[in-house]
Amino acid sequence: MSESFIQLSDLRKTFKSRGEEFLAVSEVTFDVKAGELVSVVGPSGCGKTTILKILAGIHTYEGGSVNIGSQTNPFDPSKDIGMVFQQPLLLKWRKILGNVLLPAEILGLPRKESLDRARYLLEMVGLQGFEDKYPHELSGGMQQRTAIARALIHDPKLVLMDEPFGALDALTREKMNLELLRIWKESRKTILFVTHGIQEAVFLGSRVIVLTCGPARMADNITIDLPYPRLLEMKTHDEFGKYTRLIYKHLGMEDSEGSPSAITEACRID
Amino acid sequence: MNEISKQARRYGMIVLVHLGVVILWQLGVSISNIPDYVMPSAGATLLSLGEDYGWVHNTYVTAVEVFGGYGLAVVVGVSMALIFSWFRIIETLFMPLMISLNMIPKVALGPLFIVWLSYGVSTNILVAFSICFLPILLTMERGLREADPDLIDLVRTLRASRWQIFTKIQFPGSLPYLFSGMKVAVVLAVAGAIVGEFIASEEGLGYLMLQVQVTLDTAAMFMAVLLITLVGVVLYGLVLLLEYLLVGQTAKEV
Numbered sequence: 001m002s003e004s005f006i007q008l009s010d011l012r013k014t015f016k017s018r019g020e021e022f023l024a025v026s027e028v029t030f031d032v033k034a035g036e037l038v039s040v041v042g043p044s045g046c047g048k049t050t051i052l053k054i055l056a057g058i059h060t061y062e063g064g065s066v067n068i069g070s071q072t073n074p075f076d077p078s079k080d081i082g083m084v085f086q087q088p089l090l091l092k093w094r095k096i097l098g099n100v101l102l103p104a105e106i107l108g109l110p111r112k113e114s115l116d117r118a119r120y121l122l123e124m125v126g127l128q129g130f131e132d133k134y135p136h137e138l139s140g141g142m143q144q145r146t147a148i149a150r151a152l153i154h155d156p157k158l159v160l161m162d163e164p165f166g167a168l169d170a171l172t173r174e175k176m177n178l179e180l181l182r183i184w185k186e187s188r189k190t191i192l193f194v195t196h197g198i199q200e201a202v203f204l205g206s207r208v209i210v211l212t213c214g215p216a217r218m219a220d221n222i223t224i225d226l227p228y229p230r231l232l233e234m235k236t237h238d239e240f241g242k243y244t245r246l247i248y249k250h251l252g253m254e255d256s257e258g259s260p261s262a263i264t265e266a267c268r269i270d
Numbered sequence: 271m272n273e274i275s276k277q278a279r280r281y282g283m284i285v286l287v288h289l290g291v292v293i294l295w296q297l298g299v300s301i302s303n304i305p306d307y308v309m310p311s312a313g314a315t316l317l318s319l320g321e322d323y324g325w326v327h328n329t330y331v332t333a334v335e336v337f338g339g340y341g342l343a344v345v346v347g348v349s350m351a352l353i354f355s356w357f358r359i360i361e362t363l364f365m366p367l368m369i370s371l372n373m374i375p376k377v378a379l380g381p382l383f384i385v386w387l388s389y390g391v392s393t394n395i396l397v398a399f400s401i402c403f404l405p406i407l408l409t410m411e412r413g414l415r416e417a418d419p420d421l422i423d424l425v426r427t428l429r430a431s432r433w434q435i436f437t438k439i440q441f442p443g444s445l446p447y448l449f450s451g452m453k454v455a456v457v458l459a460v461a462g463a464i465v466g467e468f469i470a471s472e473e474g475l476g477y478l479m480l481q482v483q484v485t486l487d488t489a490a491m492f493m494a495v496l497l498i499t500l501v502g503v504v505l506y507g508l509v510l511l512l513e514y515l516l517v518g519q520t521a522k523e524v
Binding site for chain 2: 053056057058077078079081083085087089091093102103105106107154
């Protein structure tokens with residue numbers, strides 16, 4: 001369990017926009033162990049999503065290296081990635097069960113086993129009994145649970161989450177954080193969780209990668225030394241506050257004198 | 271209240287409202303002094319079916335023109351939209367042209383079609399087609415472009431083929447758009463066929479209307495309008511049925 005599953009080393013990515021080339025990601029280096037839940041936090045548009053898409057093989061990169069998997073734990077990029085986005089992105093003409101089955105259909109997995117697994121996953125995300133509903137009949141939180149079940153249907157080794165709870169109201173979001181920790185514990189997946197919520201990042205991750213922007217650079221790689229299972233009351237602990245303060249500081253948002261830095265203006269990627 | 275009796279009530283209301291209008295029409299005409307040749311009563315209109323105007327044949331001809339033009343428009347419109355979505359270069363080249371063509375009042379092309387093809391049922395099919403195929407093409411093309419880029423990324427990570435993306439995401443996603451275009455096109459197809467008949471023809475309900483206008487048989491003119499409407503309603507009903515079968519209850523989303 002302790003060997004590295006993902007190794008990012010000195011990652012560099014540039015985009016071209018109106019003939020001008022600009023640096024989106026630079027000098028990002030971190031490892032993720034198999035079965036670990038790592039948060040990536042940073043201001044909007046600082047290249048968090050770009051890093052996720054590079055890991056998913058959707059974006060190319062110009063420098064550095066990306067390694068996923070190992071001899072003992074091989075990784076097949078076409079089968080071992082599950083993705084969850086800020087929007088649930090469900091097919092509105094398919095019932096919940098059909099939506100969860102989509103990746104299995106694309107990969108051509110056996111129908112019978114996929115159905116059983118879809119039912120099992122829907123139960124795991126708390127949606128038993130909703131198999132035959134259409135997405136529009138479900139709340140935002142339930143739609144996002146469906147998206148999580150869909151990301152797990154093909155039993156991927158790596159789940160990439162891009163601000164999955166960003167569109168939910170605050171209370172639902174906290175509830176979904178607890179749910180995610182439970183799902184993570186049950187499924188034992190390696191999860192990379194991108195968010196701009198600092199509290200959320202600390203609460204979920206065994207580590208938090210802090211990015212600052214313009215271009216995305218790694219400010220820190222903080223090990224969150226709080227035991228699992230994480231409980232909501234931990235958010236009031238001094239330890240928790242210490243971590244969030246540290247991250248705020250990295251992002252140039254301190255209570256002390258001075259302006260809250262220029263990061264917000266500098267970040268116009270996405 | 272259960273689902274079936276709710277439906278029955280809804281359809282019952284629709285029938286009642288229509289019947290109510292017919293009754294008001296009948297009463298209104300009989301208690302007022304409007305002459306028959308200006309405003310025939312509902313009964314007189316119905317009785318005109320007894321006249322030897324070849325109702326069945328003329329209705330059949332108009333229906334063939336409407337259904338033919340409409341069917342052709344659906345086939346051509348959908349096919350072109352598919353080609354556009356598969357070959358971006360063709361779309362870039364021809365889409366602006368299609369939008370310009372959409373601006374032409376197609377009715378104005380009727381006399382030209384007759385010059386080129388002489389008059390007849392097939393010319394009127396072409397008029398109906400030309401007036402209603404662009405809305406179908408434009409809405410379908412729009413629908414095929416609607417797929418969310420993140421969703422496309424999601425299935426691309428699974429190495430989905432272009433065909434899988436098309437059949438599982440793009441095409442079903444475009445259907446609600448297609449049907450909204452198809453519903454608009456029904457009215458246009460009927461108008462196209464009748465305009466064709468007005469310009470030059472020797473059969474069809476539009477032709478019949480011009481014939482009975484000469485003798486001021488207003489009741490028969492009313493009947494012709496009702497039958498034209500009926501052709502449109504039947505086509506519209508078929509489109510709704512098809513939409514229900516293909517899109518089902520998720521249609522209300524768009």
